[in-house]
Amino acid sequence: MNMTSSSVDVHGKTYNRILLVIVVMIGSFTTVLNQTFLATALPTFMRVFDVSTATVQWLPTGFLLVNGIMIPISAWLADNVPTKRLYLITMLIFFCGTLIAFQAHSFAALLVGRLIQAVGVGVVLPLLQIMMLEIFPANQRVQAMGLAGIVVGLAPAVSPTLAGYILDHGSWRILFGMLLPIIAFVLFGALFFMKDVLPGKPSQLxxxxxxxxxxxxxxxxxxxxxxxxxxxxxxxxxxxxxxxxxxxxxxxxxxxxxxxxFLDLRVFLNKDFTVGTLLSSFVNLSMVGVEMVLPLYLQDLMGHSPFESGLTMLPGALLIGLMSPVTDRLFDQYGIRNLAITGFAILTLGNLPFIFLSATTPEILVVFLYAVRMFGISLVLMTTITNAMNAIPVSEFSHGTAANNTFRQIASSMVTAVMISILSNVTKAHLPGHALKSSAPLLYANRAFEATLHGYSATFLFATLFSVAGLCLDLTLKPTRR
Incomplete structure (x- = not known):
């Protein structure tokens, strides 16, 4: 990509595009890292605050809900608030939420901090996509979104292992405390290098x-x-x-x-945009679903520590960041249809064996299967979004980005809640009667363990359905090359 440093903002003043992109990517990396480390930490929060699985899941689902509420507003904010001011305010909100979570002494306080964080993140991440699409010319748009994909890919790669190591060797508060100086650095950098790069289209809220x-x-x-x-x-x-x-x-x-x-839903009248949004949602749902449930399985059933469960997921997560530049070239060479069919097929093949996991499944097999599915995800995670955005005019980017992100985030929130519900309800349905607990405690424990396995199998099956749905939808894509 031609990363020419000098560009012009909406006021006609030159600015350093490289430094602006660095600031935005560091800030976005921090927000994605904050989103993804909770998967490893959920069992710890359940023990520390003595809450159930259904209660602790409000940390990810509540976060995604507020994201989903803020993302439609982000389109209006991008049109009505100068870019620099908007970025500084939202990152400051994210800083305040992180500080509250860091100091939390109850589950309620932790949840409040997470929800405040989500207010900032719900604007920062869509803003990243809008800015990358705006400040780079059309022939560099795939590469620009590839840069955004590195942020999306590397943060989840680092977070499970990093969070696991911290939880094994220190306090859970460090998960939030380590973000504070990074956010402060981004705020300081944004004061000098962030510019008003988005053309405003003022309207009433x-x-x-x-x-x-x-x-x-x-x-x-x-x-x-x-x-x-x-x-x-x-x-x-x-x-x-x-x-x-x-x-x-x-x-x-x-x-x-x-x-x-407020949010222009007419972008969904464009078939290519709608199909691209659905595909990006299916891959996101399959990814989020397994990433949330797998750490619970590794820690609760296989007896792994948080750090060990993070290491199990690390090789697969790293593939997303490593494959991002390769995927850009594959997208240009073969087009979205071939890439999407291949990606979803690999994702489905990687998902299916998770349905049959047991407590005796070799750990190396879990590592391999997770890596296979993440490789499939790497092929379609950002390319489906880019393909959807390429289908609409530049003037509709803010609303297109907001519509795409809203659909994906709301769907992720709901699917997260549904998967926890499936895990809880299927496990309850297979639990033995309490009478057995007193008459044959060992038999009860064995059957309770099997009931939990049934719950995880049903949950992994549910996640696999989205990759199958994506594979079927791929067939409607046009067999063209870019």
């Missing part, structure tokens, strides 16, 4: 759109999450799901009838 999107997605996720403790037929669950669907319908109707929509 539509309050009704904000209310309906927040209530709709919030209620829907609450219903999915509550089902982890209660049954799917519980009145509270059904009411929450119904309220969520009603407000989401109102939100969609409002956006389609507004002259200047």
């Amino acid at each position: 539509n309050l009704w759109s904000t209310i309906t999107s927040s209530l709709g997605f919030g209620s829907l996720l609450y219903g999915f999450s509550t089902a982890g403790n209660d049954s799917w037929g519980d009145a509270k669950v059904l009411i929450a799901l119904a309220v969520g669907l009603v407000f989401i319908a109102l939100f969609i109707h409002r956006q389609l009838t507004m002259e200047r929509p």
Whole structure:
């Protein structure tokens, strides 16, 4: 890529594009690292704060929910707030949330810190994509998104092992404390090197759109999450799901009838954009689902420490970062259809064996299978997003990015909640009666263990369905080369 250092911002002033990209990528790396280290830390938080699996899952699902609420707003913010000011404010919010989580002395305080973090992250990550697409010319867009892919790939590669080592040798607070100086460095760098690079399109913030999107997605996720403790037929669950669907319908109707929509959903009228968004969502759902459940399996059933479970996932996670520049060239050479079919096929083959894992599965096999599936993910994680964005005009990038990210994040929030619900409910359904616990405690323990295995198998099967769905959807892509 031609990384010419001198560029011009919206005020006609020159700026150093390389330094701006470095600041943005370090900041984004920090936010993604913050998102992904929790998978390894969830069992620790369950022990420290004495909470159930269904309760602790609010740390990732609540985070993703707030992300999903903020991402539609990010399109409006990118159009109405100068880029530099917006970046500084959102990174400062992320810093405050991290500080609260670092000092938390209860699960509620930790959750509050995570939700405040999510407010900043919900704007920072879409802003990264919009800026990379805006400041690089069209013929360098694939490579620009490849740079963003390095951030998305390397942070998850580092976080499980790093978090595991910290949890084995120190306090969980270090997970948040180590981020504070990095965020401070990014804020300092942004003061000098961040510039207003996004052209503004001022409009009024539509309050009704904000209310309906927040209530709709919030209620829907609450219903999915509550089902982890209660049954799917519980009145509270059904009411929450119904309220969520009603407000989401109102939100969609409002956006389609507004002259200047809060989030322009008309981008989904473009078939290539819609297919690209669905594919990026399927790969994200398959990735997030297994990344969340696998550490629980490794630590709870196989008896690994957090550090050991992180090491098990490290080789596969590293592949995403290492494959990013290679994937860019493959995308240019073979086109999205061939790349997507290959990627989803490999991902499906890597996912299937996880359904049959047991407590005696060799660790080296888990490492290999996880690496196989992550290799498949590396081929389609950013290329499907890039292909979707290439289908729409430059003037719609902010709304296209927001729509794509909103769909993926809300889907991830819901699927995370559903997977925890499947894990809990399938395990409960296979648990032996309590009478056996007193009459034959060893037999009860053995059957309880088998019940937990059934829960994990069902959860891995659910994650595999998304890779199969993606593989089927790949066949609708046009067999063209770029």
